[in-house]
Amino acid sequence: QKEVEQDPGPLSVPEGAIVSLNCTYSNSAFQYFMWYRQYSRKGPELLMYTYSSGNKEDGRFTAQVDKSSKYISLFIRDSQPSDSATYLCATTGGFKTIFGAGTRLFVKA
Amino acid sequence: GAVVSQHPSRVICKSGTSVKIECRSLDFQATTMFWYRQFPKQSLMLMATSNEGSKATYEQGVEKDKFLINHASLTLSTLTVTSAHPEDSSFYICSARDTLGAIGYNEQFFGPGTRLTVL
Numbered sequence: 001q002k003e004v005e006q007d008p009g010p011l012s013v014p015e016g017a018i019v020s021l022n023c024t025y026s027n028s029a030f031q032y033f034m035w036y037r038q039y040s041r042k043g044p045e046l047l048m049y050t051y052s053s054g055n056k057e058d059g060r061f062t063a064q065v066d067k068s069s070k071y072i073s074l075f076i077r078d079s080q081p082s083d084s085a086t087y088l089c090a091t092t093g094g095f096k097t098i099f100g101a102g103t104r105l106f107v108k109a
Numbered sequence: 110g111a112v113v114s115q116h117p118s119r120v121i122c123k124s125g126t127s128v129k130i131e132c133r134s135l136d137f138q139a140t141t142m143f144w145y146r147q148f149p150k151q152s153l154m155l156m157a158t159s160n161e162g163s164k165a166t167y168e169q170g171v172e173k174d175k176f177l178i179n180h181a182s183l184t185l186s187t188l189t190v191t192s193a194h195p196e197d198s199s200f201y202i203c204s205a206r207d208t209l210g211a212i213g214y215n216e217q218f219f220g221p222g223t224r225l226t227v228l
Contacts, residue, residue: 006152008150036219041200041222041224042221042222043113043115043202043204043219043220043221043222044153044202044219045219046216046217046218049216088152088153095158096155096158097143097155097217099152099153100152101151101152102151102152104150
């Protein structure tokens, strides 16, 4: 079992749709949970991070962590074509960061 | 925000040659840098952790004699792919940890990546 599981997609949605991206993780010791966005042929950039359970909102993006079910979510409201990218969830409980496989998102105009 | 640069951004080389990739933290000090490899449509695979002034720690299955890592200063780490072969063709990405970061979990900042093609 991988430590972080993420459906690679691809996920295709029309512009303006609400996008839901999800991951599960296996180690209950993980405390920090991150979402990175990676455009094609570029390095990942941090979108949001959360500590422990709860929600965090930043503009059109909402990150959600449910530690009881070991479930991580990222919601994108009013999706735009510029949101088209690969979204990687990640977690760390110590020194290393463990990444999910990344979900490829396409937002069609 | 913190900036990490990589050089070169793209390199094409012949099989059997060595290639050096540089990773620099431009506006912060990074005692720790990470090297990742990413194949098309796959996630980041950690290759090694580079600590300034000491030997790198390699992940299982990564050949340390093939992927030489040097972290000689707080702002520079290099990855040298020795005797490169076509199967080494990949996207190599470094990240640097801001040791003075206030976020709490020691945020990593990623470089833009280096695309290596071995003919």
